[in-house]
Amino acid sequence: MSGILVYALHYEGAINKNSLGAVSEGARLASELGTECHAIVVGETAGLTDELCSSLGAYGATKVFRAEGPEGLAQPVVDAMAKVITDNDLGYALFGGGLLGFEIGAGLTARLDAGVCMEVVSVRVEDGKLVSERPILGDSQISDVHYDAGVGVIIGRLNAFEASENGSGAATVEDVVVDYAPHSLKATMVQRGEQRGADVNIEDAQFLVAGGRGLGKAEGFEALEQLAGALGGAVAATRAVVDAGWYSYSAQIGQTGKTVAPKLYLAAGISGAIQHKVGMQSSENIVAINKDANAPIFEFSDLGIVGDLNKIVPKLTEAVKAKKGS
Amino acid sequence: MKICVLVKEVPDAAVEKRINPSTGRLDRSGEKNLNPFDTHAIEAAMQLKEGGAVEVDEVVAVTMGPESAVRALHKAVSLGADRSAHLTDEGLAGSDVNGTGYALAKLLESESPDLVLLGQQSDDGECYTIGAVVADHLQMPSLTQVIKIDVDDGKLRCERQAEYGYDTVLVELPAVISVGDAINEPRYPSLKAIMGAKKKPLETKAAGDVGIEADRVGYDNARARCADFKAPPDKAAGEIIEDEDTNETVEKIVAWLDERKLLA
Numbered sequence: 127m128s129g130i131l132v133y134a135l136h137y138e139g140a141i142n143k144n145s146l147g148a149v150s151e152g153a154r155l156a157s158e159l160g161t162e163c164h165a166i167v168v169g170e171t172a173g174l175t176d177e178l179c180s181s182l183g184a185y186g187a188t189k190v191f192r193a194e195g196p197e198g199l200a201q202p203v204v205d206a207m208a209k210v211i212t213d214n215d216l217g218y219a220l221f222g223g224g225l226l227g228f229e230i231g232a233g234l235t236a237r238l239d240a241g242v243c244m245e246v247v248s249v250r251v252e253d254g255k256l257v258s259e260r261p262i263l264g265d266s267q268i269s270d271v272h273y274d275a276g277v278g279v280i281i282g283r284l285n286a287f288e289a290s291e292n293g294s295g296a297a298t299v300e301d302v303v304v305d306y307a308p309h310s311l312k313a314t315m316v317q318r319g320e321q322r323g324a325d326v327n328i329e330d331a332q333f334l335v336a337g338g339r340g341l342g343k344a345e346g347f348e349a350l351e352q353l354a355g356a357l358g359g360a361v362a363a364t365r366a367v368v369d370a371g372w373y374s375y376s377a378q379i380g381q382t383g384k385t386v387a388p389k390l391y392l393a394a395g396i397s398g399a400i401q402h403k404v405g406m407q408s409s410e411n412i413v414a415i416n417k418d419a420n421a422p423i424f425e426f427s428d429l430g431i432v433g434d435l436n437k438i439v440p441k442l443t444e445a446v447k448a449k450k451g452s
Numbered sequence: 453m454k455i456c457v458l459v460k461e462v463p464d465a466a467v468e469k470r471i472n473p474s475t476g477r478l479d480r481s482g483e484k485n486l487n488p489f490d491t492h493a494i495e496a497a498m499q500l501k502e503g504g505a506v507e508v509d510e511v512v513a514v515t516m517g518p519e520s521a522v523r524a525l526h527k528a529v530s531l532g533a534d535r536s537a538h539l540t541d542e543g544l545a546g547s548d549v550n551g552t553g554y555a556l557a558k559l560l561e562s563e564s565p566d567l568v569l570l571g572q573q574s575d576d577g578e579c580y581t582i583g584a585v586v587a588d589h590l591q592m593p594s595l596t597q598v599i600k601i602d603v604d605d606g607k608l609r610c611e612r613q614a615e616y617g618y619d620t621v622l623v624e625l626p627a628v629i630s631v632g633d634a635i636n637e638p639r640y641p642s643l644k645a646i647m648g649a650k651k652k653p654l655e656t657k658a659a660g661d662v663g664i665e666a667d668r669v670g671y672d673n674a675r676a677r678c679a680d681f682k683a684p685p686d687k688a689a690g691e692i693i694e695d696e697d698t699n700e701t702v703e704k705i706v707a708w709l710d711e712r713k714l715l716a
Contacts, residue, residue, distance in 0.1 A: 171541060204588065209482075225614050230598055232584030235550050237670075241675030242549050243541030244579055262578070263478075267471065267681050275675035312593035312624040316609070322561075333523070333714070357714075360549060365613065369599050375617060382597075382613045390714050411712055412690075413705070414626050417692075429708050433695025437550035441702045443471075447704050449715050 127253070128217035130156050131210060134165045134182060134190075135226055137319065139173060141258035144222030146185050147287035151249065152220045153186020154292075158251040162215075165297070166191040166210055168203045171306075175298055183297030184264050185289060190297045193304045198318045200229030206239045209304055211277060218256055219277065220249075223284030223404070225382055233283040241273035244281040245400075248418070256280065262421055265400060284296060284404040285385055286391060297397060317346060323374025326360060332389045335361025336406070340395020340435060344372035349439045350394060356446040363385065378407035394435045398423025453625075455497045456512045456563050457492040457504060457533060458556060458570035458582070471681050476547055477671070478576060479496050480583025484520060486527040489571030491638035497569050497633050498532040499640070505603035510534050513562060516544060516556055518531035526649040530641035537563065537654040553585025555669050558662045560590060567608075568628040583630035593623050596630040661674050 132152040135142040152163035165187040167174055171194050179190040193206040207230065211410030219234055228244060235242040243258040250257050258271040258280050266368070305311060328334060335354040337347055347361060354361045363373035365380055373426055377387060381401040391409035396402060398414070399420055406412070407426060414427035415435045424430040472479040494513070501508035513528035513536040515521050525536035527701045539559045547555060560568060568590075573582040580596070582652045587594030600611040612632065623629070641649075659666065667673055691708070695701045709715050 135615065136499065141682060142615060198614065199621065200584065201483060201587075201593065225597060228580050229539055229584045229594070232549070232553075232581035233588040233594075235675075236553055236585045236588035241551065241677075242581065244549075244581055245674050261684060262678075262681075263470070263576075264578075268549075269471075269678040269683050270680040272677045272679060273675065274677055278676070285469065307591065309587075309591045312482040312627070313595060314622050315620050318614075318619050320618040320620070322618055325549050366634060369613065369632065375613070375705050390709070411709075411714065413708075424690065424692065426690075428690045429705070430692045431695055431701060431705065432692065433698070433701060437698050438695060438701060438705075441698055445702045445706045445707075446715060 128159050129161045129209060129214065129319070130163045130218045130220055131206065131216050132163060132165045132187065132220045133230060134167050135179065135224065136167055136169060136173070136199045139178065141182065142222065143289060144223065144284060144287070145427040146283070146289035148222035148282055149182055149187050150290045150292065151287035154339045155249055155251060155256060159395040161239055162188045164189045164191060164216070166193065166207055168195045168206050170194065178301045180296040183295050184291045186293040186374045187297045191301050191302050192299055193302045195304060195306065196315065197220070197420030198315050199313055200233060201313065202306055204231045204233035204237055205306050205310050206302065207234055210302060211238065217277060219279045224285055227281050231279045233280050238277045239275060240277040240279050241275040241291045242281065243271040245283045246280050247283050247286045249280060253293050255265050266275040276290045276400070284381055299322060321375055323376065326374055328377050329361045329384055329386060331360035333349065333357040334362045334386060334388045334390070335359060335392045335394065336362040336364065336396060337373065337394050339363040339366045340397070341367065341372070346395070347373055347441045349443070352447070353392070353439055353443040356450070357390070358441045359388070359390070364396055392393050393423055393427070394439060396423055397421045400425065453506055453508050453566040454510045454563070455500065455508055455567045455569060456514050456560055456562070456565035457490070457497050457528065459513050459515050459528045460487040460574050461485070461515065461517050461521040462487045462575040475591065476678055476681070484523065486524040487571060487574050488635060489575065490528070490572055492529060492631050492633050492635055493569040493571045494528055494531045494533060495636045495638040499636060500601070500603070503603070511536060512565070512621050514556070514559060514563065515539070516552065518545070522654065524656060528647040529652045531639065536655070537655045537656060539573065539659070539662065540656060541659040543666055543670050546651045546674065547586060547669045548674035548676050549579055549581055550675045551669040551673060553582050554589060555664050556582065556657065556712040557586045557589030558664045559657065559699045560586065562662045565669050567602050568592070568625045570630045574628050587628035590628065592626050592628050594628040595621055595623055597633045598629050601629065601630045601635070693710065
């Protein structure tokens with residue numbers, strides 16, 4: 127009745143980290159509700175081995191539904207989840223942070239006439255029901271969201287749910303045959319997971335200098351590379367500048383990029399949108415340079431400099447070099 | 453081909469947004485504007501129309517909202533839409549994502565578009581999801597956060613960034629596509645277009661006109677309900693330096709970093 131179904135995204139033989147977090151969170155909530163947490167995977171059968179599916183048991187799923195279908199697209203998963211939720215009379219659908227979870231959760235909301243809450247940072251049990259908490263108005267407030275529907279859809283914020291191997295072992299695997307809706311097959315993947323730009327490693331760097339649209343042009347990254355070099359770190363970028371082709375995708379922080387927590391995160395020309403914040407807010411020290419005094423990044427930086435980064439960054443590079451050399 | 457662009461009126465970025473404590477709903481009073489993310493969707497429609505790869509007969513701006521939302525439609529028309537449709541009804545006020553998506557789908561059904569475009573998010577609600585809700589109701593293929601659209605043999609070849617890199621997806625029409633802000637640089641409306649916007653056809657529709665069932669929309673029928681607003685955990689406010697003398701600013705930054713042993 128109140129059972130929970132978690133969508134587990136997979137790619138090239140591995141389950142997504144945010145999905146694993148969602149399974150752990152689902153298992154925790156299910157045990158409080160006195161019910162079970164199930165997971166569902168959708169994809170090509172060859173990639174969905176019994177071993178991969180049952181491994182979700184370690185994170186607390188008791189059963190894993192496996193459906194053969196197209197990968198990397200939301201609508202087929204909506205069909206599969208709607209079927210499993212309806213056939214098994216489940217009460218909640220839960221997603222870890224990420225793009226597909228938003229799309230699937232939204233489609234499911236329409237299909238099942240469900241209640242939905244997105245950007246969820248925490249979930250609790252109250253009177254035998256789940257209550258979601260989500261930040262609103264640029265994270266200036268947090269709102270409780272109560273579900274008043276047969277099915278509640280919970281779409282997590284990136285990194286909101288931590289994966290923990292608290293399960294009791296392997297999950298049982300049940301194959302489901304899904305009759306896909308015609309519209310779900312009208313979008314087809316031509317190429318998935320294309321990497322654009324050079325492969326750079328930012329996850330191991332203790333010092334990151336990140337650039338955003340405020341750099342003004344692709345060449346603005348040259349100054350950041352020099353500063354990063356002086357600090358002994360690497361350069362990262364926001365989604366906006368990666369999409370604009372100014373910097374490598376592999377250096378991108380945030381929602382559809384990497385999550386980092388270096389000793390120092392220096393943000394240059396980054397306004398601090400939530401999609402970026404979720405990928406770097408755990409950094410030990412956050413320094414921001416931005417010419418707009420009202421930029422949201424100043425609300426969560428430890429040191430904020432209101433000024434022109436083109437003037438400040440080159441001088442800072444020289445000063446850091448001088449200090450380190452002394 | 454007929455393109456409908458979903459637009460929304462949102463509080464102006466300069467207005468501090470707040471929750472009305474007596475209703476638990478966003479206080480949408482004060483200066484309003486067209487949702488900035490929607491201007492990218494209108495621009496995408498205009499580029500398809502002007503691109504010539506497909507014949508676009510009409511671009512229609514569509515919105516749901518109170519009377520004042522007409523201004524968002526005027527703005528959309530000044531940016532190039534040929535006409536607009538406004539769904540407005542007391543019974544729709546306070547609808548949640550589920551109800552709003554359903555109502556917009558009913559309005560769109562009455563227009564029978566070949567393509568529905570919208571922005572990736574609204575500046576106020578930050579939900580990112582309305583396109584996928586609408587698409588499921590309309591039973592159309594859908595993709596969000598698209599940053600490139602090419603017409604390819606009557607289909608749309610779309611690119612977007614997803615969890616593992618860039619995906620290229622071929623989408624059959626009719627479809628619902630939400631565009632990311634990297635897709636284009638929206639044009640500025642000409643003075644002539646601004647002046648002429650109010651003269652373009654604008655149709656106003658009530659919920660009943662497009663077959664919306666009253667018990668599926670509005671505050672009382674919300675499937676998800678916000679309550680109990682609280683402040684997030686306090687984070688100590690950071691130090692702020694206004695850069696007046698850059699040499700001095702840099703000295704302060706270096707001292708700050710050094711204090712935290714980051715320059716060792």
